[in-house]
Structure formats: structure tokens, C-alpha cells
Amino acid sequence: MKNSKEWYKLDAFAKTYSSIISEGRTTCFRLSVLLSEEIDTDLLKKTALFLEQKYPFYNSELKKGIFWNYLQHKRNGFSVELENTYPCTDVKRENPLKIIYFRKKISLEIAHFLTDGIGASDFFIDLIEKYLEMKYFKREVNEREVGNNEETNNLKYKYEMEKSSKNEKISEYSDLYSKYMKRVNKEKTVKHAFHIPLKILEKGQYYVTTGEISIEDIKRESRKYNTTVGKYLLAVYFKILLDKYPQIKKQIVIGVPVDLRKIFSEKTYRNFFINITPSIDPSLGSYTLEEIIKYVNNYFKIKITKKEFYKSIYKAINPMRNIFIKSVPYLIKRIFFPFIFDYYGERGYTTGVSNLGILKLNRKYSKYIKGFRFLPPPSKRCKIKMGIISDESKVYLSFGNLTANHEIEKEYFTYLRRRGIKSKISTNY
Known part of the structure; x- marks a missing residue:
């Protein structure tokens, strides 16, 4: 895919999450599936290639703006890598979504500035079903699905961008917080809650x-x-x-x-x-x-x-x-x-x-x-x-x-x- 430099504004929660990332607060969560057989890494990479085209918003990297961070579509696709760290402890601006495998397990780690648990679960279901379809039902992802054909790829990407910019009300990537923002009385919540009196581990452990x-x-x-x-x-x-x-x-x-x-x-x-x-x-x-x-x-x-x-x-x-x-x-x-x-x-x-x-x-x-x-x-x-x-x-x-x-x-x-x-x-x- 050519890098067309398409970019997205962050929603209100994403602005906050992207600005507080640290080793002790990565804002990264994980979904995992345990399968009956060892993971076929070649099939998993093919699955990732397909998902890059279907979910262009998730194939983004975090960029620093003058006043706020923003997301920009990246040249490299989704990362598919062997698990080698504690879960949810390693998130990078240039790689906020990772597909991880270990033995019979596939995991999805995703930064909260991209999406929440429900948004990630939709993506994760697609990941699992596409992988299992190719592995057990012998249906390979064809060229049109993956988007290797440049013309198909450009049309598909253009369609996603047009949906996002011209018809935001029905866009799968619109900022719905702004849509439902109303001037009302502020919600009252507890300001000083009890915190569990335990010492935290060294950085990078979870x-x-x-x-x-x-x-x-x-x-x-x-x-x-x-x-x-x-x-x-x-x-x-x-x-x-x-x-x-x-x-x-x-x-x-x-x-x-x-x-x-x-x-x-x-x-x-x-x-x-x-x-x-x-x-x-x-x-x-x-x-x-x-x-x-x-x-x-x-x-x-x-x-x-x-x-x-x-x-x-x-x-x-x-x-x-x-x-x-x-x-x-x-x-x-x-x-x-x-x-x-x-x-x-x-x-x-x-x-x-x-x-x-x-x-x-x-x-x-x-x-x-x-x-x-x-x-x-x-x-x-x-x-x-x-x-x-x-x-x-x-x-x-x-x-x-x-x-x-x-x-x-x-x-x-x-x-x-x-x-x-x-x-x-x-x-x-």
C-alpha cells in the first residue's frame, strides 16, 4: 500500500490516553484465544494482511502534533510477532496494535487511544474466524481480499476515507463523543477513593x-x-x-x-x-x-x-x-x-x-x-x-x-x- 498520509483526529479519551503513556500506565489491553493446535505463523501473517485492508483506521501510528497527537496511516502493516514480554507492558507510538502468538495462543494487544474493548473484540473475532477459515476449511485469502492488486487497494482505501470524511454519521470511525456532547450539569463522582496498599513491581512486569x-x-x-x-x-x-x-x-x-x-x-x-x-x-x-x-x-x-x-x-x-x-x-x-x-x-x-x-x-x-x-x-x-x-x-x-x-x-x-x-x-x- 502506498503511504497516502491519511490522518485521523483523536477522540476525547484517545487524546488523554495518548498523552499519559508510560511503562507503569501503558493504556494497552489484551485479548487472547487458545486454539487446539500450534499457530501457523504464515497463515497468521496472511490473516493480518487481509485485516490491514479491512480496518485501515487500526493500521495507524501515533504522531505528535503542535497541540494534540493524531493518528496517521502507516506504510508498514500490522505487526505479527512471537510473544517475548509480559502482557500489556510494551506499547509503541509507531505500533499501537500487535498480533502476538505463542504455541497455541493468538493475542491481540491494542492501545486504548485506538479503540476500546468492544471495538477490539470485533476486530479480534474477524482475526480468529479468518485464520481458522484458512487453516481448517482450506479457503485461502485471495488477491482481491488482501488488496495486493493496487487498483483494488486504492479504491478500497479511498472508499474508507470518503466514508470517514463525507458521511461521518454512519462512519465506522467517527468520533461519537462529540456527536453526543451536550451542555448539562457535571457528573458528581468520588474524588478520593481507597487504594490498595501494596507495593508495585519493577517496570515491565504484569x-x-x-x-x-x-x-x-x-x-x-x-x-x-x-x-x-x-x-x-x-x-x-x-x-x-x-x-x-x-x-x-x-x-x-x-x-x-x-x-x-x-x-x-x-x-x-x-x-x-x-x-x-x-x-x-x-x-x-x-x-x-x-x-x-x-x-x-x-x-x-x-x-x-x-x-x-x-x-x-x-x-x-x-x-x-x-x-x-x-x-x-x-x-x-x-x-x-x-x-x-x-x-x-x-x-x-x-x-x-x-x-x-x-x-x-x-x-x-x-x-x-x-x-x-x-x-x-x-x-x-x-x-x-x-x-x-x-x-x-x-x-x-x-x-x-x-x-x-x-x-x-x-x-x-x-x-x-x-x-x-x-x-x-x-x-x-
Whole structure:
């Protein structure tokens, strides 16, 4: 592909994420699939070549502008490489999306300034299905699909650019935060949350503990409390933290990303999510699991509405529209943004729980797939995070941990086991 120097503005969240990247806060998350056989690297590279043409926005690199970063289409395609580092610890401006393989596992690591979990999962499903189609159903990606033909390639690329620039309302790459920006009252959230008192590891390390759990076991237990699987798992996390740190005074706040595509009936491969922040005050006394679930159920009912999200969007985007912030050169923003993000953002979170729900693939590929993983990005403030992804039979619950202490993970899975929910545990340490 010729480098036509096409470029994209960053959305509001991407502007922030691209300005705070560091070794302890990479903003990079991971999706993985475990397959039945060793990875065929040649087929994986062919698959990547096809995806470059289908998703031109993701085949970008981060560039420094005068006032803000921006994305520019890059000459080189997607990186396909053997895994050789801890997950989510190595993100580069010129290579924000990586396809990684190791034995029977394919992973996708992607920087949050490109997209969110739902946008990445759509890409990931395509990656898996295309790879398995070529490997087991003997259908090679032909020249037209890959775009080796220059005329086809140029037409396809031109079409994507025209969609993005001339018809932004239906573009798969439009900035939907700006579309739904309204002047409303600001959302009020906890400013000073409790933070887990553990020392973080040396740079470049990220420990992962994953439990594979029967979805029927969790559904059975969730139904006892008239709640969903996701809310049940979130409530158990609150319970573990409340029982482990009963004497704390600050509130325990768990950031939970919510996909806005469903709320506003939109489609985009960019970021379009908002964090909601359920919180519980330990100073009020001990809580039973029933009390926590009742709170979580009611909180979600009140919070997950269009009107509430207008407030969240306004709070997130309004600072970026400030004339002073807009006019400050990027080199100065890059110095102060990590501190601003920490003070106004992560200081208000204890931890995070990201639930991508069920990853739905064509049933004909099921027998070749042995499981999934979803790992949220590491964070110096939120030292331990949880990522959840499911298929039709199992829930895969992963803790990403920047410390050498794994008591919270152990207590979480022990708590489930005592309620008849067994887990098959795997780790990278």
C-alpha cells in the first residue's frame, strides 16, 4: 500500500490516553484465544494482511502534533510477532496494535487511544474466524481480499476515507463523543477513593491469574440473588475488598466501562464507552453479599440511561474544549497530563472491572477453540484489575496485578468455590 498520509483526529479519551503513556500506565489491553493446535505463523501473517485492508483506521501510528497527537496511516502493516514480554507492558507510538502468538495462543494487544474493548473484540473475532477459515476449511485469502492488486487497494482505501470524511454519521470511525456532547450539569463522582496498599513491581512486569468457570454454575448462583452474571462477579469483588480492608475510611470505588454503542444505537471502531463508578462506604459497617448485590442492581438501573451518560460525556469532553487547554502546545500537555489524569481520574478509583460479555463466533469454529482471555491495561493507581470475557459454556475471569501479592485473587476464587463455583486456575508466574 502506498503511504497516502491519511490522518485521523483523536477522540476525547484517545487524546488523554495518548498523552499519559508510560511503562507503569501503558493504556494497552489484551485479548487472547487458545486454539487446539500450534499457530501457523504464515497463515497468521496472511490473516493480518487481509485485516490491514479491512480496518485501515487500526493500521495507524501515533504522531505528535503542535497541540494534540493524531493518528496517521502507516506504510508498514500490522505487526505479527512471537510473544517475548509480559502482557500489556510494551506499547509503541509507531505500533499501537500487535498480533502476538505463542504455541497455541493468538493475542491481540491494542492501545486504548485506538479503540476500546468492544471495538477490539470485533476486530479480534474477524482475526480468529479468518485464520481458522484458512487453516481448517482450506479457503485461502485471495488477491482481491488482501488488496495486493493496487487498483483494488486504492479504491478500497479511498472508499474508507470518503466514508470517514463525507458521511461521518454512519462512519465506522467517527468520533461519537462529540456527536453526543451536550451542555448539562457535571457528573458528581468520588474524588478520593481507597487504594490498595501494596507495593508495585519493577517496570515491565504484569502478573496474570485467570480462572475458567462454568457459566451455568455462575448463572445458578446469580439467579438466587435475582441478578446477572456480570453484576454478581462485580459484587463478589466488592465483598472481597470490604472483608479484606474493614477498617478503611475512604470509599471503595470500582470503575466499570459501559459500551455506549448499545445505549445510543451506534457503530464505531473507535472508543465509545464511559466508566460508571459504583462505590461502597466501609465506614457504614460490614456488608453482606445480598446487600452489595441489591446496591449494584439499583445503581445500574439508575446509572445506565442516556440522560445519565450525557452528564458523563460532558464531564469527559468539556475539558478538551477549553480554549486554554486547546491552545497549550502538546509538549507542555505531555508533561502535565499524567498528573492531571492521576488527580482527576484514577485517584477516584480503587480498581476496575471490564466485562466484554460473550464473544460470539460462528459455531463451525467452536471445536478448534479452547478458551479466551481478556486482560485490562495496567495502572499504577489501580494496581489490580479484573477482565471478564465469556463463550457459550465458560466465563474467563482474569486479574491483572502490578504487585507480587496475590491474596485478593486467591480469596476471590476461594469465595466462589465455597458457593459451588469451581475454577480452573492458570497464571503467568
